[in-house]
Amino acid sequence: MMNKLSFILIVLFSLACNSKETHLSKPNIVLILADDLGYGEVGYNGQEIIQTPQIDQLAAEGKIFTNFYTAAPVCAPARCMLLTGLHSGHAYIRGNDEWRERGEVWDYAKAANDPNLEGQRPLPSGTLTIAKILQQNGYQTGIVGKWGLGAPLSEGIPTNLGFDYFYGYNCQRQAHNLYPPHLWENETKILLNNQLVVPSTKLDSLADPMDPSSYKRFQQTDYAPDLMHEKALAFIENNKDQPFFLYYASPLPHLPLQVPSENMEDYQKVIGDEQYYDGSKGYFPNRYPRATYAAMISLLDKQVGEIRAKLEDLGLSENTLIIVTSDNGPTYTGGVDFDYFKSSDPFSNGYGRTKGFVYEGGIRVPMLVNWPGKIKSGTVTDHVSALYDLLPTICELIGAKIPVDTDGKSFLSTLLGKRQEPHKYLYWEFPEYGGQQAVRMGKWKAVRQNLKEGKIQTELFDLEADPKELHDLASQFPEIVSKMEEIMKKEHSPSSIERFRLEALGD
Incomplete structure (x- = not known):
């Protein structure tokens, strides 16, 4: 007859097994959303100058989507539609909106010092998001990077909309400085070791624009993309024993042209000397704009590789779905040479055809999905889909009920190599x-x-x-x-x- 100790051991073993099975049946999800990364700015889509070996390897070992679209051609609405599964004819946020009725929201310095002026129009706290659905299904949820869907003191902060953890820019306009005076961690304003420099600041009138030292004030101490990356790696480490969702909303390669000098040394050799950018379009001036922009994308690529390495070190790779895409097409301003890099190739380039516009260059974006052992390596699909399809896809992936009012359509079958009914x-x-x-x-x-x-x-x-x-x-x-x-x-x-x-x- 079974004694009491044996019974307890069997129960504990059963609970441990069930816990493990539950975790394995709910894969971790890492969604990396680049900012203004063009379709043609990654190696696997034909980029020849900018090096993206980590992203290219993920693509080669996963599935590439050649017909993937953002839901809107600028930041805030695209992020709203990603999170809510609604297209722009139904979504609450349909454009960038600084929520002007609050006061001098366009004054960068005043907004940096006053959270009542910082941030964009908020999503209502009752909005159903991917993060809320995942929370309800046992996931720890985190966003690291750029938010843009609700000011710091509003109802539309990440921790009201399904995220257990947030670190980064609350305000997408404060993100127009990659050496900002502050970031946010949950509801706490974190002061950084940087001076406040307003994005429209130009070179001193007597400065030599050909001298790299003239640009020192635009490279300070705390580089926001590096700080955010540390928090993203820490989030994975801290949640390695439970299902997690990491929405890594990187600010790269969105303007301004700023990157630590050591990151662009190789590109200075490849590209050679170049014409400086004077900051005439409201962004910081830069001595080596092409080398800086290329280095920003390569830094993003390096960080993607480090996310993957962290997952491998923790033994989580086979149970983690990684998605890498972009919020819209490449920019046309601020010193970015979109013709030199063929940023929208094979689509039309430049103002009127890229960011801000619904032609292909503005809304067709790079997209890859990697899930070892589940998604066949080295596959390409021409399945037509969009950012608002991610919500139903993730719901089907974890066995959650798909909201009836979503405009999205799950593409899980496409991921798994099965027949897919198209939009x-x-x-x-x-x-x-x-x-x-x-x-x-x-x-x-x-x-x-x-x-x-x-x-x-x-x-x-x-x-x-x-x-x-x-x-x-x-x-x-x-x-x-x-x-x-x-x-x-x-x-x-x-x-x-x-x-x-x-x-x-x-x-």
Whole structure:
């Protein structure tokens, strides 16, 4: 007959096994969201100058998505839609919004000193997010990097929206300085060993712009991407014994052009001498803009590699899904030479075609997923999907109920190499940069521009034949245009926020 001690040992063994099985059935998830990283700025998509060996290796050992899109062509709305699974016709945040009714929110120095002026319009605290769903399913959740969805003293802070831990920039405009005077850790303002330098600061009038020492004030002590990276590694270490979700919202390679000098030495040799950037577009001046920008992306790549190495050191690799993508296409300003780097290749480049716009260069982004033993190594998919698909995908992955009102569609089957029912179409609207709409349906792409001028003109492109969207075929295929316009009407709902309304659409 079983004695009491034997019974207790069996129960404890059973509990330990069940705990292990529960953890293994709920993989860790690391979502790395680069900031303004262009489709053509990674090696696996053809980049030849900027070196991204760690990202390329992850891609080679995982799955590359060639038809992956952001949900919006700028920061805040893309992040909102990622977290909520809603597209821009339904989401609460549809554009960048500094929440101007608070006062002098555009004054960088005043906002840096006053949390009442810092940050963007908040998501309501009751908003359902990926992080909340994961919390409810036993995950420890953390965000390290850039938030942009609610000011420090508002309801829209990360710890009100499903995250157990936050470290980084609350405000995306404060992120216009990579040597900031402060960052945030949960609800605490952390002062850094940096002086306040406003992003519009220029070189001293008597400074020699060809002398690297003239730029010293723009390289200080505490480099925010390095501090955040340390916190990301610590979050993994601290949660190694339980399922975790790390949303690593890196500020790289978003402007300004700032990186510790030692990071760009190799690129100075490769690129050679170059014309300095004078800071004329509101960002800091820089002596070696091309070398700096390349080094920022390579630093991001190095940090991705260190995240992977940490997972391997802890024995977590096979139970961790890693996603690496970007919030929108590359920038067109601030000293970035998008033509030199072919940042949007094979799509159109430059202002009007990249960040801020719903053409391919602004919304088609790099995307890879790596999960050893689960995702077949060295695979590529042309499955059409978007950031707002991540929420239903993660729900299906962990066995959680997918919210009925999501605009997303799980692509877990695609990840696992199974047959996947595609989206009928993807939809975008964007109330900034003149007001825009777009639809992707099969090989067809419809685009509307300048809606705020009252213009309702639909362009139509065949992406298979014309990925640069140079040839408008609307007059040749009126029936396709009609279908696209029906979708645009169906998917648009008036925003509850006046700033995001489009009168041309009946708002």
